[in-house]
Amino acid sequence: MRLFEYQAKSILSEYLNVPKGVIIDKENVDQVVTKLNFPCVLKAQVKVGGRGKAGGVLKVKDSNELKNALEKLFSMEIKGEKVNRILAEELIDIDRELYFSVIFYRPSRRYMMVFCKEGGVDIEQLAEAKPDAINKVKVDPIIGIKDFMIRNLIKDFELYNILNQFVKSAYKIFVEKDLVMLEINPLVITKNKEVICADAKVEFDDNALYKHPEFEAFLEQSEIEARKLGFSFVPLEGDIGILGNGAGLVLATIDSVTRAGGKCANFLDIGGGAKAERVKSALKFLVEQKKLKGILINVFGGITRADEVAKGLLEFEEEQKLNLPVVVRLSGTKAEEGLEMLKERFEIVSSLRDGAKKIVELVNQ
C-alpha cells in the first residue's frame, strides 16, 4: 500500500524531523486557513510521481495568494489522480538537499539503502547520467545496520557525522513499520545542521496490516471494501469481465482473451480457498463496476473448491438475472460436482483456449 505524503510523514515523525504542516480538504478549508503561518508551501496529495513538474507544489506568501492557490490545486488532476487533499507546510531553511531511500531488494532478499549527495533533483535521470553518484549498501535483516555500512553509504565524514542518527532511525522505521519502500527526496540539512525529511514516499507491506492498526486509518474506502470481500481487483479498458483464481491464472486468462481478439474489463482474482459467498460478492462487485458484454469464469480448483465457485455463481444468478453471456470453465478440486450444478444454466467449456474463443465469439454476436 502506497501512502500519501502527509500519511508517510505522520509515520516518520515518530523518530525523524518533518516540517510542521496541516492537511486541508475541501470541507475543512475555512477552519484550517486561520491556523496557517505565512509564507508556506502547498503540496497536492497524490500517490503518483512527478507532482512538482505538474505544478502540484505552490509557494504562497499570504492569505490572498492562498485562496487562488487552493482553488488551482483542488481543480487539478495529476496523471489521472484527482487532488482531494492538500498539505500546507512551513518553509524550511535549506542549506543542502540530499537523497536517501531504503527499499526491499528482491534479487538478494535483503534491504538496500541508497544515498546520493545530490537530492531534490530528478533522481532517476541522475541515476542514468551519473550512476557513480549513487551509493548503495545492502543490509542483512538479521544483522541490521552497523556504522561501517553507514560510512560506506555516505562516503563523506562530515555528512556521516550529521546523518548517522538519521540513517539509523530511518532504518528502524523501515523495519518496525513493515515498509517495502521509504524514500526521502529531498532530505534537507538546514543551516543549523538539522536533518529534515522535506518530502517522503512510503510503501507499506499489505501482508503486515494486522500488526499495524495505525495504517488501517490510511486505507481508502474502495480498498477497505475489496479487503473485506477478500479479493483483488484491477479495472481494465475492455468489456469482457474476467473472474478467476490465482494471479498467474487470471493473468494467463487475460492473455488468452486478448489473443482471441477480445478486450478484458478487469483483473479479478477471488484468491485461494474462496467460499460461495466470496464468489457471489466478487461477481456482484464485477457487474457493478461497468457495463459488460460478457463474463468468462476460469477456475482451477486447488485450495479453492470448484463446487463452492459453482454455488456462488448460482446464488448470484438467482438474485440477479444476468442478461449477458457467461462462459464457465471449471477444473480441479470438485470440478465435476461444480459442472454438474452449472451445466443447464451456463455455457461450459473444457479448456481456457475454448473459453477465450467462446466468450469473444458471443460478445461479438
Next chain:
Amino acid sequence: MSILLDKRSKILVQGITGREGSFHTEQMLNYPSKVVAGVTPKKGGTLFLDKVPIFDSVEEAVKETGANVSVIFVPPFACQDAIFEAIFAKIKLIICITEGVSLHEMADVYSFLKTKKDIRLIGPNCPGVIVPGVCKAGIMPANAFMPGPVGIVSRSGTLTYEISYLLTSNGIGQSTVVGIGGDPVIGTTFKDVLMLFERDSQTELVFLIGEIGGTDEEDACEFIREMTKPVVAFISGASAPEGKRMGHAGAIVYGKMGSVQSKIEAFRSAGVIVAESIDDLLNIAKKSLGVVRTSRESKQHLFEYYISQIEGRDFSGRF
C-alpha cells in the same frame, strides 16, 4: 526417480486441524501420500481421521514418527513461528502453503536459512510439490497430473494446474511438479529447482512457468546456459497493464529488470524457448519429446530443431 519427494517421504502437517489443513490432509492421504503426523498445539494426543496422530510440537512429532517433510497450513500471523519450529526440529523439506506472510518476517527466515544448507524451504504462498502417482505434499488437484518426463517449476499455483492438466489430457506426464510461490521472498528459486531437474533421470524436458515482476527468471538463466536438458518457458501477464511501479527508489535500483521484456531477453540469450501461449507449450512439448526420445541428440541439435520449428513467427509483436 523424482526430485524433492519420493515414496519414502514421511509428511507432517503443521496446522492439520484447520479448515485448509484438514481438507488437504485428507486429499493427500487419498493420493496416497504418507502423512504420518499432524501438529496443532493443545490438540496433541488426538487422532486426525482416526488414523494420523496429532502432536503439540513438531519436535515431538519428528521424534515419534520420523517425519522428514513438513507442509504448513497455519494462518499468516503464526507462519514465521511455524517455519522456525520446523527448521529447529531439523525437517529437511519444509513446504509452506500459507498466503499473506509478511515480507520482513520472510526476509528474516530467508537470511537465517542461508546458514542452514541442508534445509530447504519451498514457498510460502505456493501449491507445494507433487510427484505424480507417488506423493503429493500440497494442495494441487490430483487429476491434473500423471507420471511422465516433463519437470515443471512454477511461480503460479493455478497456472501450474492448468498447464499440467493440458499435458496430462494429451498423454504427456510429469516427473515432478514444483510450485515455488509468487511472493517476493521465497525459500527455493527457479534456479534451485532447475539444478535438481538437471540431475533427475526421469526428467527429459523442463517447463519454467514465470510471471511478470521479480527477477528470479533472469537469475535462473545463468544456470540454464549450463544445462544439458532443454528448458521451455512461459511468462504470464504479457497483456496486463503496467502494474504499480515502485517509484523512483525502485526504478533507480532495479532499472528495467523484472519486466516481461527483460525476462524474455534473458531467456532467449540463454537458449530457452519462450512459449507464446499455453497451447504453444503443449506443441513444443510434443515435438521436443519426440526428438529427445528418437534421437537423443545433443543440446545444440535440439535448439537448432526448436528454432526451425518456430522460424517465420514474428517475435517482435508478441509481448
